[in-house]
Amino acid sequence: MKNRLQQFQSDGFLILENFNTANECDDLMRRAEELTSSFNYEGHPSVFQTTNQSRTTDDYFLESGDRISFFFEKDAFDDSGKLKNDLFHSLNKIGHALHDLDPVFDSFSRSPQMKKLVAELNLRDAVIIQSMYILKHAKIGGVVDVHQDSSFLYTEPESCIGFWYALEDATKENGCLWAMPGGHQTALRSWFRKKADGGTELLQLSDEPISMKGMIPLEVKKGTCIVLHGLLPHYSLVNTSGRSRQAYAIHTINRNAHYPDVNWLQRNMNELRGFE
Numbered sequence: 001m002k003n004r005l006q007q008f009q010s011d012g013f014l015i016l017e018n019f020n021t022a023n024e025c026d027d028l029m030r031r032a033e034e035l036t037s038s039f040n041y042e043g044h045p046s047v048f049q050t051t052n053q054s055r056t057t058d059d060y061f062l063e064s065g066d067r068i069s070f071f072f073e074k075d076a077f078d079d080s081g082k083l084k085n086d087l088f089h090s091l092n093k094i095g096h097a098l099h100d101l102d103p104v105f106d107s108f109s110r111s112p113q114m115k116k117l118v119a120e121l122n123l124r125d126a127v128i129i130q131s132m133y134i135l136k137h138a139k140i141g142g143v144v145d146v147h148q149d150s151s152f153l154y155t156e157p158e159s160c161i162g163f164w165y166a167l168e169d170a171t172k173e174n175g176c177l178w179a180m181p182g183g184h185q186t187a188l189r190s191w192f193r194k195k196a197d198g199g200t201e202l203l204q205l206s207d208e209p210i211s212m213k214g215m216i217p218l219e220v221k222k223g224t225c226i227v228l229h230g231l232l233p234h235y236s237l238v239n240t241s242g243r244s245r246q247a248y249a250i251h252t253i254n255r256n257a258h259y260p261d262v263n264w265l266q267r268n269m270n271e272l273r274g275f276e
């Protein structure tokens with residue numbers, strides 16, 4: 001039988017059931033709601049429709065690397081700029097430094113089981129570079145197109161690993177992840193980075209389209225952790241069900257890899273922490 005490391009190396013992902021307890025998941029969901037209630041969205045770049053809309057939205061996104069920032073669903077606002085729903089149920093995600101700035105997210109991200117897992121996966125030089133709380137609410141939770149996480153956390157050599165935690169059951173109906181076993185054995189297709197004159201671009205590194213053949217739904221129970229190789233193409237569909245699919249994800253990179261300063265997400269690299 002393969003151990004966790006061998007399984008991860010051959011599939012490009014690893015599904016670890018009962019990784020977190022139901023209580024640990026509930027505590028994190030409660031904390032996300034608390035953080036949201038303290039967020040005053042008046043003046044948020046998404047609220048105002050101005051000619052600088054895309055620029056201010058870009059800035060808010062680019063400045064979120066060392067903050068706790070709130071991102072709305074695409075259709076959260078009506079024509080007059082008012083939320084169609086309550087604040088919490090209008091959000092798409094919260095990011096990208098929850099793991100460093102909030103004590104509840106910090107201990108979830110650096111739990112005893114995570115320390116054990118990263119040791120088993122030989123990730124002793126891994127540092128957590130970003131975290132995301134993903135809401136995927138009932139009916140409005142949007143699609144996430146097929147992508148490789150290394151496009152968004154580009155390093156030389158490639159070193160990005162994702163840890164995706166199901167805080168609720170994830171099924172085909174509420175928009176679980178999809179991936180292909182062994183799909184990580186392919187080249188990186190694109191690099192999301194800052195443009196010299198402001199804004200961002202998705203630089204194509206290869207013309208070869210990502211094959212969608214063999215993609216399977218990763219339907220998992222609450223408390224499951226899915227480890228994702230940075231080159232593994234994956235996606236999720238819209239949530240058509242009547243219940244949310246809340247998840248939390250962190251990404252690590254190797255502290256010794258080169259992290260270009262044109263990457264969209266910038267942190268003080270000397271301050272990045274691993275799992276110690």
Ligand code: FE2
Pocket residue numbers: 147148149234
């Ligand atoms: Fe991803």
